[in-house]
Amino acid sequence: MSAMRKIATVVGSSGIGKSKLAVELCKALSGQVINADALQVYKGLDIITNKMPLNEREGIKHHLMDFLETEEEYQVTSFLKDASQKVATIHIESISEEKQLPVVVGGTNYYIQSLLWNNTTIGKQENREASPDEIDSNFPEFDQLETPELYQRLSKVDPVMANKWHPSDRRKILRSLRVFYQTGKPQSEIIKSQRDHYETHGLDPRYKALVFWIYSDPQKLNPRLDARVDQMIETGLFDEIKDLRNQVVQGHVKLPKGFELEKYQRGLWQAIGYKEFDAYFFALEEGNKDPAELEKIKVECTDRMKAATRRYAKSQIKWIKNKLLPTALNAKNNDVIVYCLDAGDLETWDTNVREKAVEIAKLFLMDLPLPDPASLSETASQMLAQLNPVLDTQTKILTWNKHTCETCKTDKGEPLVLNGDQEWEQHKKGRHHRKYLKHLRVEEKRKAYLESKKKEQEEQTTIE
Structure with missing residues (x-):
């Protein structure tokens, strides 16, 4: 049996059923869930962050969820530390159990990819990501500068990354600048050293892992995403937004520094729903709109949230296809295995998703031969066949x-x-x-x- 600790991960787009499968895996294998969603770490706000309701968790332990204060920010380096500790704890607990499997699930694919492989993020001591407190205390002038000035600074210290980013993409420009000032090295130089390391030594997986990618064709998924937004509104989304806005007005919740320039791009404020309904709540707070006009604004904001949700789901699939899966397929070992599960038809969920995932996970825990990932379904064969070796992310950046x-x-x-x-x-x-x-x-x-x-x-x- 491999000395490496074993984990399973569940990835996929928003609204596809990741949390549902994670609970089903844990029920079958006495496992525990480790959250890898950057928004579900926040206390409360269950609807806007799409937390799985307690009654649907069926008694399964969920870690790294519901613990962070609203005004705080959670970094990938914090997640790696916390998640690794939880994985270790679950494995220690499993000594007296017949089976126990940590199941990492969430929509923040960057977190999951960083957990699976060493050196896929800026995480070494000399290259580690700065925490928000460090950034704010060391570089407070950044928050006061306009985006063109920031871009000009980046062009001087790291022209390769400046060439990659759009001059108006403030968030990415800031991150590249902060990496330079925090580490003393251009981000492009760090990326090049990572690529050279991969080519020489291959990827270094942290764990022996199964990756379950739950997939649905967008034409089938999008109506489900729209219905999910309607359900969120019906079950109390507006109450959460209103309460959060009131806390900001009353000073109980402080907005992050530079919020006006980086509006809705950091921490909890990225949550789809809060910013999309800004116009509606502003109109409500003004109190001078007639009901018909308010209803029109509400409908427009709802459509905006649905469109943003569909775009986010598309971006999640893009990350999986273009970054996470090529990394797994191009690795020089077989310690991270990817399975694509067809969730296009919810009526066949048990057959096509739950049963196949549980069966594969049981074989995985017992170190028995695993099925060919492309053999699970026609969808799996098609999606994985598209993932022929391509230019790695590092090469793409350096040749941009x-x-x-x-x-x-x-x-x-x-x-x-x-x-x-x-x-x-x-x-x-x-x-x-x-x-x-x-x-x-x-x-x-x-x-x-x-x-x-x-x-x-x-x-x-x-x-x-």
Whole structure:
């Protein structure tokens, strides 16, 4: 039996059923859940952070949930420390148990990937992430600077990362700047050293792990996400938002420094729902809107929250496909195994998700041969087949290019700048770019025609 500690992880998009499967795995294997959702660490606010109701947890222990104060922020380095301690505790408790499995579940895929492999985050002592307190005390001037000034600073100390980020992406620009000032090294240099380490030594997994990726086609998932938003509103979302806003007004909850410039981009304030209903609650607090106008604003905000939820789910799948899974497939060992479970049809959940996951987890704990991940379903075969070895994230960052389209112009009449090869390729295929190119070709032909007619007239005049 491997000396490495064993864990299971459950990943997937928002609203797909990750918490449900985690509880089902724990029931079958006497396991315990470790939360890996950056918002569910906060006390209370169960609806806006989508915590699983207590009655649905069926007595299963849940760790790293419901413990952080509203105004605090939780960093990946804190999660790694806390989660590793919980994993160790669960394994110690399992000595007297026949089976016991830590099940890490959550929508913050960055947390989970950082837990599975060493050196996939800036986490070494000399390169560790700064805590919010350290950042605020060491670099308070950052919160007072406008984004263009921050971008200019980053361009000087780390032009590679500045080239990668959009000049208006304040959050990413700030993070790269903070990494430089905290570590004394450009973030791009740290990323390069990580890549060189991977190429020489391979990835170093922390645990022997199963990754259960619950997947549904977006066309089937999106209506479920919309219904989930409606349910959140029906079960008390507005009460939570109203209470939180009141606490801010009364001074019981302090907003993070730089909130106005980084509005809704840090800590709890990132939660989908709070910012989307800002206009509605502002109108309520003003008290001068008629009911019909309020209802219109409410509907618009609800649609905004549904759209944001769908975008978030899409971004979660993108992370899994482009970062987490290629990392697992390109590793030089087989200590982290990925299984894709088809949750497109909720009526077949027991057959396609629960039973398959439990069966695989039991084999995993007993060190018995595991099934081929691509053999579970047609969906699994299709999704995993798309994940052929690709450029790793580090190489993508270090070879990132900006492209300038001299044809298309901004509102200011300047050449349009595209960030990255993917955005450039999408732009070239875009309707606006193709339409404008067609317009230019027609204009060139028109000018050529007029020029030829003018030349003919001049020749005719000369003859006469």
